[in-house]
Amino acid sequence: MVSPRQVSALRFDFENATVELDHLYGYTDHDLTVTATAGFGDDVAAAWSEDPAGQPSSHLAQLTARHRSRSRLSSPRRTAVSSCG
Known part of the structure; x- marks a missing residue:
């Protein structure tokens, strides 16, 4: 049986911010x-x-x-998320 809400909650703690x-x-x-x-x-x-990327998550976004x-x-450029720490 699969739960109807399998929510992913991720937290990234950087030196200057938490995402x-x-x-x-x-x-x-x-x-x-x-x-x-x-x-x-x-x-x-x-x-x-x-x-702001403005693009939903997907394999296509990563491959693009x-x-x-x-x-x-x-190398793939760093996003605002990766440059916060």
Whole structure:
């Protein structure tokens, strides 16, 4: 028997911020929450709003980023989430 609500709750604690994600079968930018640690509010807010992806999670989103980076012969670029810590 499968539970009707298998919600994933992820929390990432970085030096300057905590990022939380609660989702059910995929997520968008609106499902992410960022909380800056004391003294880093402006920096984290700027990094967080810098690059909204606007694309729902999927294999296609991951493969598209990978393909673009391989085309440029570079690593996939860091998102606001990964640059908070």
